[in-house]
Amino acid sequence: MYEQLRRAEPTVKQILQRLDMAGEDMARDQVHRGLGILADMDEWTARLEPDAPTLPGDQFHPWVWERAAPLWDAEARQDAVLAAARTVNRRLQQKLGRHDIGETGLCMQAFDMKDPFAGKPRLRFDGDRNTPTWRARQDGAKYLAAGAFLAPRNVAAHEDAVPWTEQEALEHLATLSVLARLIEECTVERAT
Structure with missing residues (x-):
């Protein structure tokens, strides 16, 4: 769990920075984007790895x-x-x-x-x-x-x-x- 939080820290910081700089609607959009990023991080890692053949x-x-x-x-x-x-x-x-x-x-x-x-x-x-x-x-x-x-x-x-x-x-x-x-x-x- 701690490792996941540590990995998410840069994304959370970006969300907080944008909240300070943006209006309420824009902030809500940024929060939703940030949450989407956090939810999809594992999938991104799996899907963005080099596509190489495997030996089943x-x-x-x-x-x-x-x-x-x-x-x-x-x-x-x-x-x-x-x-x-x-x-x-x-x-x-x-x-x-x-x-x-x-x-x-x-x-x-x-x-x-x-x-x-x-x-x-x-x-x-x-x-x-x-x-x-x-x-x-x-x-x-x-x-x-x-x-x-x-x-x-x-x-x-x-x-x-x-x-x-x-x-x-x-x-x-x-x-x-x-x-x-x-x-x-x-x-x-x-x-x-």
């Missing part, structure tokens, strides 16, 4: 948000990121039928451009594999996937307490969401 967590890939949401609601950000990463890894393992290798190695192999061989299938994007764009997507997915597990997942799993802000943890979840979408988009190519 409930729009992340379901593999990520369904596992993270209960932990996020409990303000357990580190656990939310770890749970989401584990789910993405589990889905990648299931899609490839591989449970014999850690997530980083699996990502590097899954998106590798080499031909698949027995027991080591690959994930492939649709499109012409001879184009620079296709090759860039394949390589980009490989390194993004490995990085998602090396950076946020390993930190979340091996540190007692990670001092991530809400924004930082949300960005890690967003990275995992992008990865989940890439994994889901790809088809599995097995050795013939």
Whole structure:
């Protein structure tokens, strides 16, 4: 309450100054304007902030948000990121039928451009594999996937307490969401 009064003080002073300088009708108008200003200050603050995009967590890939949401609601950000990463890894393992290798190695192999061989299938994007764009997507997915597990997942799993802000943890979840979408988009190519 004291903070609100302190914030309103300049406006109240302006109202009082104008009351001293103006006639009765003008003073009444100024008081009404002043009261309007006081009533709308919070709305002005909210509406005059920069209009920037936000990352609504409930729009992340379901593999990520369904596992993270209960932990996020409990303000357990580190656990939310770890749970989401584990789910993405589990889905990648299931899609490839591989449970014999850690997530980083699996990502590097899954998106590798080499031909698949027995027991080591690959994930492939649709499109012409001879184009620079296709090759860039394949390589980009490989390194993004490995990085998602090396950076946020390993930190979340091996540190007692990670001092991530809400924004930082949300960005890690967003990275995992992008990865989940890439994994889901790809088809599995097995050795013939």
